[in-house]
Every structure is written in C-alpha cells, then in structure tokens.
Amino acid sequence: MDTFDPSELWSLCLQEAEKNLERTEFESWLRNSSYEDINGTRMVIRFRNSFVAGHVKSRFGTMLEEIICELSGRNDLALQFVGDPAKPGPSTSEPAAPSTGNSSSPDSMYLRSNYTFDHFVVGPNNQLAHAGALAVSSDAGTTTYNPLFIYGGVGLGKTHLIQAIAHKLRSEGDGSSFRYLSTEYVVGTFIKCVLQKDYSKFRKLFQGIDYLLMDDIQFLEGKVETQEAFFHRFNELHQQGKQIVLTSDRPPHELKDLPERLISRFQWGLVADIKPPEYETRLAILMLLVRDEELDVSQEVLDFIASSIRKNVRQLSGVIHRLAAISRLTGCSIDMNMAQKEIKSTLGTISRRLTPGSITSAVAEVFEISPAQLKGKQRKRSILVPRQVAISLIRELTSMSLKDIGSFFSGRDHSTVLNSIERIQELRETDPELDRRIEEIKRKLVSI
Numbered sequence: 001m002d003t004f005d006p007s008e009l010w011s012l013c014l015q016e017a018e019k020n021l022e023r024t025e026f027e028s029w030l031r032n033s034s035y036e037d038i039n040g041t042r043m044v045i046r047f048r049n050s051f052v053a054g055h056v057k058s059r060f061g062t063m064l065e066e067i068i069c070e071l072s073g074r075n076d077l078a079l080q081f082v083g084d085p086a087k088p089g090p091s092t093s094e095p096a097a098p099s100t101g102n103s104s105s106p107d108s109m110y111l112r113s114n115y116t117f118d119h120f121v122v123g124p125n126n127q128l129a130h131a132g133a134l135a136v137s138s139d140a141g142t143t144t145y146n147p148l149f150i151y152g153g154v155g156l157g158k159t160h161l162i163q164a165i166a167h168k169l170r171s172e173g174d175g176s177s178f179r180y181l182s183t184e185y186v187v188g189t190f191i192k193c194v195l196q197k198d199y200s201k202f203r204k205l206f207q208g209i210d211y212l213l214m215d216d217i218q219f220l221e222g223k224v225e226t227q228e229a230f231f232h233r234f235n236e237l238h239q240q241g242k243q244i245v246l247t248s249d250r251p252p253h254e255l256k257d258l259p260e261r262l263i264s265r266f267q268w269g270l271v272a273d274i275k276p277p278e279y280e281t282r283l284a285i286l287m288l289l290v291r292d293e294e295l296d297v298s299q300e301v302l303d304f305i306a307s308s309i310r311k312n313v314r315q316l317s318g319v320i321h322r323l324a325a326i327s328r329l330t331g332c333s334i335d336m337n338m339a340q341k342e343i344k345s346t347l348g349t350i351s352r353r354l355t356p357g358s359i360t361s362a363v364a365e366v367f368e369i370s371p372a373q374l375k376g377k378q379r380k381r382s383i384l385v386p387r388q389v390a391i392s393l394i395r396e397l398t399s400m401s402l403k404d405i406g407s408f409f410s411g412r413d414h415s416t417v418l419n420s421i422e423r424i425q426e427l428r429e430t431d432p433e434l435d436r437r438i439e440e441i442k443r444k445l446v447s448i
Contacts, residue, residue, distance in 0.1 A: 005329065006043060009072060010035040012325040015318065016067045017060070020442055022396065023159075029056050031112075041076045043068065046083060053083035063439065111180065114292070115163035121288060123281030126157060129272035133161040136211075136243050137168040145270045147234075147244035151251050152274030155314030158247040161274075162213050165245060169211060178211035183219040190226045199229070206233040210242055217246045217266075221257035222418055231262050238265070250401065257415055277313060282306040285313060289320040295327070301339045308343045319343065356394045356408045362441050363390040375410050385427070388420035389438055395421050397445065 014033070018026045029052060037044040047053040056064075061079065069075050117137075122130045129150045136145050150158050166180050186205065193202045206212060220227055237244055248255065251273065252266040277285065283306040290297050309315045323334050323342055332338065357371070364371045367386040374387045387409065394405050395417070402414035409417070428435040 006038045007035040008325055008328050009068065010043070010045060012071055012322070012329065013064060013067045015321055015325065016071070017064060019318070020063065021060075030060070036082070041074075042078050042080050044080045044082060047081060048083060050083040053081040057081045111163050111166055115160045116167045117164045119288065119292070120157065120160055120164060121277075121281055121285045123277050123284070125275035125277055125281065126152075128270075129157075129161055129274050132270045132272050133165055133245070136245060137165040145243075146238065147246055147266060147269045149246050149248065149252060149266050149269065149271045150274065151248040151271070153249065153276070153311070155312035156274045156276060157313055158274060159215055160313075162215055162245055162247050165211070166213055176210040177208065178213055179205065179209045180213040181205065181215070183214060183216045186214070186230065187219060187223050187226050190223075190229055194225065202229060203233070206237060209237075212237055212242065212244045214245070215247050217248045218250060218255060220262075221255060222415060222422075227259060227262060231259070231265075234262070234265060238268075244269075257418070276311040279306055282309065282313075282316060285316050286320065289317055293320060293324045295320075295324055295334060297323075297334050298336075301334060301336055304336065304339055305343065356398065356400065356405070359393050359397060359445065360390045362444050363393065366437055366441050366444075375408070377410065385434070388424050389434075389441070391417055391420040392424040393438070393441065393445075397442075 010033075014030060017030060021030070033045055033047050033056070035043065036046040045053075047056060061081070065077070065079050068077050068079060117130075117134060120130060129152075132145055132148045133150070136148050139145075150161055152158055163180065166178055169176050169178050186202075189205060190202050193199045220230065234244065246266065251271060252263045255263060255266075283302060286302045286306055290302070305316070305319060309319065319339075319342055323338060326332070326338065326342070327334050360371045360374050363386055364374055367382075367389075369383060369386060373383050374390050376383075378384075391405055391409060394400060394408070395402070400408075402417045406412040406414050406417045424438075428438065
C-alpha cells in the first residue's frame with residue numbers, strides 16, 4: 001500500500017465496478033460510498049447507512065475485494081463496509097425514494113454532480129435535445145415542449161440532460177419542485193402498492209411537483225397495470241401544466257409493448273434524439289474532462305482517444321478517469337504509451353463484449369452446452385435458462401436493441417427478449433448459484 005493513496009485506490013475500484021454492474025445498481029448502492037480509513041490490511045468503506053453497507057457486502061463484496069487486490073497488487077487486502085444505523089421505515093429495505101424540491105434533499109444521491117448543462121458538450125448530433133432540455137428548465141409546461149421526450153443509445157447523454165434540468169431547477173431556487181425517477185423505481189413502487197392494496201405511495205410520486213423527470217421509460221414495456229396507472233398520472237400532470245421530461249433508448253413509435261394512447265401522448269411535445277458524437281464533439285468532450293481532472297495531456301493523445309472511441313460518451317469519460325487514477329497512483333505522466341495500453345485493455349474488452357457471438361460462446365462454455373443450442377428452439381430448462389442468461393448479458397453489455405437481440409436468437413420477438421431479461425433478474429435474487437455463474441461469465445468476458 002505504500003505506493004498507493006487508499007482514497008484513489010477506492011475511486012479506481014468504483015470505476016472498475018461500474019463497468020460490471022447495471023447502471024441502477026451502481027447508482028443506488030455504490031455511487032455515494034467513500035474511503036474512510038485503513039487498518040493494516042483492512043480498508044474501511046463508508047455508506048449512507050448500515051443497511052446499504054450490509055447489502056453491498058453480501059451482493060458485491062467478493063467482486064469489490066477481487067478488484068482491490070488486483071489494482072493494488074496485494075492479495076491480503078480486505079474491505080470493511082460500515083454505515084450509520086438505518087432509519088426505520090422504507091429506507092431499511094430499499095434506497096430512499098427521491099423527494100421533491102430544489103434544495104438539498106435525499107434525491108441528491110441520484111444526481112451526479114457533474115451532470116449539468118455546463119458539463120454537457122453540444123454538437124450537431126445532440127443539439128436539438130440540449131436546446132429542448134434547456135428550454136423546459138426555464139419554462140415549465142409549455143405546449144410546444146411538453147412532454148420533452150429524449151431518446152438515444154447507451155452512454156450518449158440522455159441521463160446527463162435530464163439530470164441537468166434537475167440541477168438547474170435546484171440552483172436557481174425559483175420555487176419550482178421536481179421529482180427525478182427511474183422507471184424501474186416507478187414499476188417497483190407500483191408492484192409493492194398492488195401487494196399491499198394501498199396505492200397512496202404510487203400517487204404521491206406524482207403529487208406536489210412542477211416537473212416530472214423520468215429516466216428509461218422503455219422499461220414500462222409489458223407492464224400493463226403500471227402503464228394504466230401511469231397513464232392517469234401523466235394526464236393529470238399535463239392538464240395541470242406541469243412539465244414532463246422522459247428518456248428512452250428508442251423513439252415512442254418503437255416502444256411496441258405500450259398502448260397507443262400512451263405512445264401518442266409521448267409524441268405531443270418535442271421528440272429529440274441523441275446520436276453518437278462526431279469527432280469534433282468527442283475531442284471537445286475530452287478537453288472538458290481533462291480540464292476538470294486538472295490533467296496535462298498532449299493533443300496527440302487526445303486525438304488518439306477521440307479517434308479510438310466513436311460511439312459512447314460514457315466510454316470517453318471512463319478512459320479519462322481511469323488514466324487520471326493510474327497517473328496519480330503510479331506518479332507517471334499520461335503519454336501515448338499509457339493511453340494505448342488503456343485503450344487496448346478497456347476497448348479491447350468492450351469490443352469483444354459488443355459481439356453477441358462472444359457472449360453466447362462464453363455462456364455456452366460455462367453451462368456446458370453448444371452456442372447452437374442457445375440460439376435454437378428447444379425449451380428444456382437446461383437450455384432455456386442459459387439462453388435467457390445470454391440474452392440478458394447481451395442486453396447489459398452491448399448497445400443492441402431488443403429487436404436485434406431477438407433476431408440474433410433465431411428471430412424471437414422483442415417481447416420474448418424482454419421477458420428473458422426480467423426472468424433472469426428475478427432468478428438472480430433467489431438463486432445464488434445462478435448469480436455466481438453469471439458473475440463468473442462477466443469476469444471471463446472482462447479478462448479475455
């Protein structure tokens with residue numbers, strides 16, 4: 001440990017963990033953790049309460065310790081997760097629900113501090129979405145831009161823009177209230193209300209606010225009862241002149257498992273897409289990231305990174321943050337050699353993970369069946385579950401659409417793909433052995 005700053009080491013560990021987890025998992029459980037102390041071979045990591053610390057230990061502890069040991073070069077390091085006692089109530093069983101307001105509040109744990117308009121680089125491929133987001137943040141409920149529907153692929157800036165609206169509302173302090181929600185949270189809340197036969201908590205999500213900011217609306221697909229409940233809340237807010245902002249990985253007309261009346265409402269206002277950034281935009285993003293990290297990086301290195309990473313803003317950010325961490329941990333300057341090694345290791349892995357064939361092969365190897373069986377029609381459990389695992393991992397690790405994944409698996413429709421993903425999410429909660437095998441596959445893909 002003598003050559004490492006423990007705080008920097010934990011930051012680097014988080015960056016590695018983020019690559020292997022669902023965005024909602026990382027944001028909910030790990031984003032706001034912090035290094036606290038080191039006692040011999042034990043690093044102490046603090047979380048917002050003891051419930052979160054306990055959940056992280058049971059769910060992610062082994063993975064995090066493996067990352068720490070690999071990064072530090074020491075096999076004797078262990079992690080201790082601590083947190084203040086959790087308050088009684090909902091927070092002891094789930095992350096706290098986002099609250100309203102533009103002052104400091106519990107929803108701040110869901111907002112990334114640098115997801116502001118000042119940190120968003122505007123280019124030809126995101127200009128309309130940026131203009132729409134900026135406009136609605138200053139004028140709630142306008143007929144022209146209500147709702148604002150922003151769509152685009154993974155890692156292109158949808159969440160950045162929707163959170164930038166929240167940051168702007170909070171900083172201006174004009175009394176406008178907002179609620180920032182993930183669609184997964186909305187669906188989960190509705191399911192709990194159904195079980196408890198009490199829908200008051202669901203209704204409260206949409207009450208007393210001027211802005212509804214809702215991420216990943218595509219996850220409403222197939223959730224018929226939640227769709228019906230959300231339809232009525234949407235109508236109420238719109239009729240009251242409240243501003244609604246939604247993000248999705250597809251345009252409204254491609255959300256096949258949603259009712260037409262809901263899709264038509266998504267199209268009432270401004271529908272704006274975000275495409276992969278052009279070279280000039282990518283270079284500007286890199287320059288902003290380097291400035292924020294206070295790094296000294298040559299134009300040659302920036303050109304190389306901008307030319308190597310072409311489709312994903314999040315990958316640009318990840319490479320710069322990792323180079324910064326490596327530089328600080330080792331004391332070496334960022335040069336072309338370091339950048340080439342990082343691009344090779346990071347994007348080499350990513351490029352392989354972007355191939356559905358490589359993922360399918362890895363799943364087939366672990367479950368001891370053939371890739372052809374995974375793509376075939378047999379529905380025996382010994383083949384069906386691995387097939388669902390492969391579908392789930394391709395969706396998680398690539399930017400492929402549900403339709404394209406279905407086509408890869410012998411022409412299955414996107415609803416079958418979505419059901420497979422949901423089924424694996426359920427099984428991972430109840431089947432520790434399956435969860436372990438999936439983590440094993442992901443580690444193999446990363447280490448190829």
